[in-house]
Amino acid sequence: MTSSKTQRLLLVEDDPPLARVYQEYLKSEPYEVIHAETGKEALKALGEGSFDALVLDVQLPDMSGLEILKKVSQENSRTAVVVITAHGSINMAVDAMREGAADFLMKPFNAERLIFTLRNALERQELKGIVQILKKDFTRDAYCGFIGKSLPMQAVYRIVDAAAPSKATVFITGESGTGKEVCAEAVHGQSPRTDKPFIALNCGAIPQELMESEIFGHVKGAFTGAHANRDGAATLADGGTLFLDEICEMDLSLQVKLLRFIQTGGFQKVGNSTVEKVDVRFVCATNKDPWEEVEKGNFREDLYFRLHVIPIHLPPLRDRGDDILDIAGKFLTEFAAEEGKGFQVFDDEVAALIAGFSWPGNVRQLQNVIRNVVVLHDGETVTADMLPPPLGTRAGQSRSAAAARPAQAPAKPTETQPASKGSGQGDIAIRPLWQVEQELINAAISQCDGNVSRAAALLELSPSTVYRRLREAEEKAVGGGGDIEK
Numbered sequence: 025m026t027s028s029k030t031q032r033l034l035l036v037e038d039d040p041p042l043a044r045v046y047q048e049y050l051k052s053e054p055y056e057v058i059h060a061e062t063g064k065e066a067l068k069a070l071g072e073g074s075f076d077a078l079v080l081d082v083q084l085p086d087m088s089g090l091e092i093l094k095k096v097s098q099e100n101s102r103t104a105v106v107v108i109t110a111h112g113s114i115n116m117a118v119d120a121m122r123e124g125a126a127d128f129l130m131k132p133f134n135a136e137r138l139i140f141t142l143r144n145a146l147e148r149q150e151l152k153g154i155v156q157i158l159k160k161d162f163t164r165d166a167y168c169g170f171i172g173k174s175l176p177m178q179a180v181y182r183i184v185d186a187a188a189p190s191k192a193t194v195f196i197t198g199e200s201g202t203g204k205e206v207c208a209e210a211v212h213g214q215s216p217r218t219d220k221p222f223i224a225l226n227c228g229a230i231p232q233e234l235m236e237s238e239i240f241g242h243v244k245g246a247f248t249g250a251h252a253n254r255d256g257a258a259t260l261a262d263g264g265t266l267f268l269d270e271i272c273e274m275d276l277s278l279q280v281k282l283l284r285f286i287q288t289g290g291f292q293k294v295g296n297s298t299v300e301k302v303d304v305r306f307v308c309a310t311n312k313d314p315w316e317e318v319e320k321g322n323f324r325e326d327l328y329f330r331l332h333v334i335p336i337h338l339p340p341l342r343d344r345g346d347d348i349l350d351i352a353g354k355f356l357t358e359f360a361a362e363e364g365k366g367f368q369v370f371d372d373e374v375a376a377l378i379a380g381f382s383w384p385g386n387v388r389q390l391q392n393v394i395r396n397v398v399v400l401h402d403g404e405t406v407t408a409d410m411l412p413p414p415l416g417t418r419a420g421q422s423r424s425a426a427a428a429r430p431a432q433a434p435a436k437p438t439e440t441q442p443a444s445k446g447s448g449q450g451d452i453a454i455r456p457l458w459q460v461e462q463e464l465i466n467a468a469i470s471q472c473d474g475n476v477s478r479a480a481a482l483l484e485l486s487p488s489t490v491y492r493r494l495r496e497a498e499e500k501a502v503g504g505g506g507d508i509e510k
Contacts, residue, residue: 031076031146032055032056033055033058033079033142035047035058036065036066040061043061049139050135053142063087063088063089063091064086070095074102077105078103078104079108079138080092080093080125093124097123104148106141107129167181167184168213169206170203172351174344174346174347176343184210185214188210188213191305194308195331196310197313199340200311200386200388201386202386208224212264217264221262222261222267223261226488227488228273229270240259240291241258246294253293258302262303264304268282270488271310283327287330289301289304341390342382348378348383349370356394365403366402366403367403369404370405373407374406374408397410397412456500458497464483476490
């Protein structure tokens with residue numbers, strides 16, 4: 025990888041015969057070798073010009089070679105340094121590596137060893153320079169609504185940059201709460217369509233019988249309740265971007281019509297035979313594995329290949345390193361300003377808890393935790409006692425701590441401990457889990473005045489999951505409780 029052009033090399037060796045031997049070793053290599061016998065001469069040469077490499081004897085008559093190494097490391101990080109040390113002074117070589125030396129040579133060594141070591145040191149130095157340039161040019165702390173400079177997110181930013189100018193369909197995958205809609209908005213915002221509509225439709229939050237009308241619109245009288253003509257998302261997104269979230273939740277019969285729309289750009293409103301044409305850029309997303317859904321028969325294979333043109337996978341928050349604290353800090357200052365609170369920072373214990381937690385709900389869960397803290401407390405510093413479960417110990421022991429304890433097997437029923445439905449702590453009646461879930465979901469929806477999205481946020485579920493679990497509960501209730509899950 026190193027350049028074939030002549031490179032300048034400073035050889036610092038106080039023994040002239042040895043210096044001539046090393047120069048002879050390098051005679052066939054593309055180096056212009058400058059020799060310095062003392063540390064003073066070496067510093068003078070370094071001050072008068074730059075060098076690609078420095079071969080440095082650490083034991084010099086007037087100073088330690090480590091002093092020269094420190095100066096080079098501080099002032100010219102582009103110079104690759106190889107130190108020479110005598111047998112028995114390995115500790116000095118280790119110190120030199122800590123100070124920034126690329127490698128070391130133990131006396132005596134042959135020509136092949138010197139040439140090989142120098143080549144490797146120069147190649148590593150060149151690679152280091154390329155990485156620094158890339159970091160300088162491409163590392164972004166934030167991007168189009170995203171916060172974070174981790175390597176996985178840098179890859180996402182670059183894909184969005186490359187994909188946005190085209191009309192190619194983008195398929196976004198990632199766990200719930202990773203920011204799939206933010207990514208879709210970034211694709212739209214970086215595209216030539218940025219001044220046109222961005223229309224988002226959640227395929228899992230709308231009943232299937234209404235989904236076709238939501239996408240394509242309907243005419244008056246098309247079905248009960250259709251009192252007037254209505255444009256769907258396809259018409260509203262004309263010239264812009266149509267974002268179909270939770271695409272794998274779409275009914276198979278509607279997937280056929282969507283495929284035809286994507287292929288032709290034309291569609292029919294519900295109740296109308298006239299074909300309308302629009303110019304739409306498609307972006308879709310799912311928190312499932314789309315190919316797995318194809319194999320299960322839940323998602324059409326031909327639609328998958330039509331949509332899966334430019335895939336973007338959003339990494340879970342637990343894989344984003346320092347981004348977690350950056351995002352938490354951003355939320356803290358934003359929510360504090362909104363609520364008129366004085367929070368500015370997290371203490372060390374809280375920072376460690378936030379950075380070490382797995383965040384199964386990803387950014388959405390982190391957002392809810394920080395808002396909870398800001399709303400219920402005040403101060404300048406967030407402390408551990410302010411954190412809600414599962415991070416903190418407020419209102420009882422944290423679930424994370426409880427989860428860390430080894431699970432204890434339940435006691436086996438005995439003659440004095442009958443296995444009764446009414447037994448247990450507080451004589452709690454044991455009922456099917458789906459019934460408890462149904463009651464909890466209905467209570468959350470009731471508390472939110474019928475707003476399913478808000479209820480889903482409180483339950484830390486997606487709206488599509490709420491609808492699905494309610495539907496499954498109703499089916500089990502009609503079927504007498506359903507089969508026992510195997």
